[in-house]
Amino acid sequence: MGFATGGQTFFLWGGCMMMHADDFRTDRHCVVSGLRDGGYSDDMTLAAIAGAHKRLITSPPVAVFPHPLATDLTFPRYWNYLRKQTFVLESYTTKVNWIMNRALFTSHCYLSWGFVSPYIMAGIHLAAALRCYLKEYSLEDTVMTCSGGLLLSGCLAICTVIELLSMWNLTRIEVHLCNMLSPEAPQLSLASYNWCLVFIAMLVDNFLYPLSAMRSHLSQSINWSGIRYHLKDGKICKIDRHKHLVPKITDLAGKDLLGKQGSIPKVAIISSLSRTLAQWRQPKKYDV
Template sequence: MSAALDPVDWLLFSLSRAFRSPLAVFVQIQGCVICLTLAIGWAFAAYVRNREINRMKDAMKCGNSFAFLCHDINELEHTNQVNLPRVTVVMPLKGFGEHNLHNWKSQITSLYGGPLEFLFVVESTEDPAYHAVSRLIRDFKDDVDAKIILAGLSTTCSQKIHNQLVGVERMHKDTKYVLFLDDDVRLHPGSIGALTAEMEKNPEIFIQTGYPLDLPSGSLGSYCIYEYHMPCSMGFATGGKTFFLWGGCMMMHADDFRRDNYGVVSGLRDGGYSDDMTLAAIAGAHKRLITSPPVAVFPHPLASDLSFSRYWNYLRKQTFVLESYISRVNWLMNRGLFSFHCYLSWGFVAPYFMAAVHIAAALQIYIKGYSYEETTCTTSGLLLASCLAICTLTELLSMWNLTRIEVQLCNMLSPEAPKLSLDYYNWSLV
């Protein structure tokens, strides 16, 4: 019977039969479960973000036109503002990208009412960021307390961590909280105030963090970054306690660095490669609290020249981060996380390959007039492919909904900034 079939068709039908084995069926059902899990996670994240939108709308209906800064307008009274704690913002810099200047302006034009200083830290004057930041500081010298610091070359840890620690050493003696920001973070006017208010409300918080809302530029690489970040985003949309930490935005107690509490300084300085992975490991080891408030979502415009090769390099660096650790337990956890990540990634991709084979086999049967008995194929392969398609559509709808809500939230948190829109997203590339 096989001899009557075209060799390519015979191979295709053989693969389709193989992909109906118990193990292959398990892999395809697992793919559906992964899709539905992502959909549920994004739906919960959308609920948390949308709840914050409704709170802001309710506050505005009650006459609070500054709801993007705080829910209770009485918090803006002078008697409350003069008692706000001092915050130092440390920004470790390297290089100068197309969106950096706009991001830096959003950071230094915060509407936080308490004492605030900004420390831009670069390795040397040779860094392209040095001259750009120097001009920015000159333009705003009468409005903000900002300075640029030369950190020198790192010898015991990554350059970013070295820059952060040098910035901490130079912060004001009365600083209560230190906020680390990457140069790709576009802050809202009330972001620093919101993070500080949560720290004041709950002194047990060890670190507060947030997460970016990627704005793809149109290139394939930018959409790959967006897709890569979206599953992680649900871990930051809890509205409170989380186990995840993003190094682009971290607010901590300044005294933790002054006193090296929990080995924060030594853990970072002595061989630290990734700031967020190291601090997350310290928080886990000492059972310290990490939180992510619902307003801590920041527009993150991606570079227009972000090619797939740059995305692949980014992915490799993210994987390499899992090779860094500060303890035996942390090493085991990172190994487990790496293995889990690989398993789920292939568990997500493999069912689509199997579904493509089932569909191709069915098309060949239809086009060439084969009978199912002749090819020994059945319609069960198409049933599995259909289930995967339904789960995928559900997942994409949930991802679209979360993106829509986060875009709306960002627009409300930055009412004077250019409006973000879903029109910028090419959903066919997604």
């Protein structure tokens, strides 16, 4: 996973961001109250607040964040992860936040199926050409019927090869960088990548994203680590706890959620976030 923003940007990544502590302690621009009162997506909520109040967002010009996948990843776990990614777009605190979420929702769905559609059409053209061949149509009829589609399919195949080569080169550089920065960790290798599966995963991911987004939009609820959250007008309105549905491992990386203590946290993420923000707002003894 990588970013190349050029330094100044308009979006945040919730997994890796920092803010001034005073913004939380003084609830500047309703940062704390916005998150506490239902802002489920921390990065989108804070990005909307920063955009509405002309606050600067900066990031490293180029950043790479390794995100390993579990070798035993199952479809239910992947679908649950995808649902989490789309569910956060249904929560908002301000009108600007809602507009940003809707814009991201629409553009992502359009681009996802825009990526998949050419391959579906290419498959139809190839199936038509194969049918003409099996039915033993004349060469002239076959050329008139399938030549254009086969030409476009060939162009798509060339573009796909170029795309995979670019991904291979980028991954090679990232693997080399990770090995240099973490020599004590197990060394990564390109030999573990199956690029046919990577290509299939790209198609599946982009095909399923709009379906997951529509599911999140229509249901307005999600089961997150054994806790079902219900949204209304962009805010959490109801929380149901189901202890028997609490997962033992993370969705993508397959990391153990039990930890060394051997028990699963029973506190909802909203309550935990509220307590953390409240602690940050407390003045420290070394503050001037």
